[in-house]
Amino acid sequence: MDFMDVSLVALRVFREVAERGTLTAAANVLGYTQSAVSRQIASLERVAKAQLLERRHDGVQLTPAGHVVLRRAAIVLDQIDATGRELAGLPADGGTVRLGWFPTAGAVVVPQAISALRRAHPAITVLTREGGSANLVRALRAGTIDLALLAAAPPFRPFDTETPAFRTRVLAERTLRLAVPATHPFGSRDSVDIDELHDQVWIASASATEMGVWPGLDERPRIAHTARDWLAKLSMVAAGCGITTVSDSLAPVVPPGVRIVDVRGGSSEIRRTVLAWLRDPLSEPAAGLAEAIAAHY
Incomplete structure (x- = not known):
C-alpha cells in the first residue's frame, strides 16, 4: 500500500471508525454524513486493494488487513499531529x-x-x-x-x-460495596446479608456495563431511577431515592448523607x-x- 495515494482525511476517518466501532458513531463525532464516511473507507480500501472492515449487524470489525493499516495509520497521524503542535509552539x-x-x-x-x-x-x-x-x-x-x-x-x-x-x-x-442513604435501615450498619437485598429500591446505571444493581440477584430488581453519572447516582442515594452498587474506590468521596456498607454472602464480587x-x-x-x-x- 502506498500512503502517498491516501489522504489524511481518509486515515483519520478510518481511525475514528476503528475506535467508535460503527460508521454512524464515527460520522457523528466527525460531523460527516454516514455516506461520506463510507466513501472515505472505500477510497482507502481501493488503495490497499483489500477489505479493511467487516460490516456486521452490531457495527464493524477490523479485518487482518485493517489492523495492519490501522497500526501504520496511527504512526502517520501521530507524527502529523506532533508536527502541527511543534509549529504552533506547543509541546x-x-x-x-x-x-x-x-x-x-x-x-x-x-x-x-x-x-x-x-x-x-x-x-x-x-x-x-x-x-x-x-x-x-x-x-x-x-x-x-x-x-x-x-x-x-x-x-x-x-x-x-x-x-x-x-x-x-x-x-x-477490590470487592464491590453498597451505597445507602444514612437514613436507610442499612445506614447504621457496617454490612448486610445478600438476602436482605430482596425487594430493595435501586438506582441503576444507564449502561448495562456499569455498576448499579447488585450483580446476580435472584429476582427482578425494583429500579426506580437510572443515571449514567456516578455523582448523580450518589446524590440520589443521599436524597433517599434508593441504593446502588459502588466501587470501593469511591468511599473517600461519597457526599454527605451516604453510607458505604459491605455485602455478605453470595458469590464474591x-x-x-x-x-x-x-x-x-x-x-x-x-x-x-x-x-x-x-x-x-
Missing part, C-alpha cells in the same frame, strides 16, 4: 501522554496521579478522556490514547483477542483495575504517568 509528542479511564477512576485516582506527575515533571502534558472499558480498548488499538485504566470482572479474560496483545498491570483488586498499553516500551511521559497512577492505588 511535542515526546512531552505528551494520553490517558483513557473508566468513569469511577476519575473521582480520586486520576486527579491525584496527574497532580503528582505535574509536581514531579511540570513539562509533561497529560490529556485524558473518560469512557467505558470496551471503548477504551478500541481507542488503544486505534492509537488515540497511550494508556487506559480499565475495569475487569471475573473470569478476567483478555480485553480482546487481537495481536499484538496489550501489556497490562493489575493495580487493584471482585473487580480489578488494570492499566493497559499497546506500544512498548512506553514513552518517558507515559511511563511517568503509569508510575504515578500505580502509586495512588
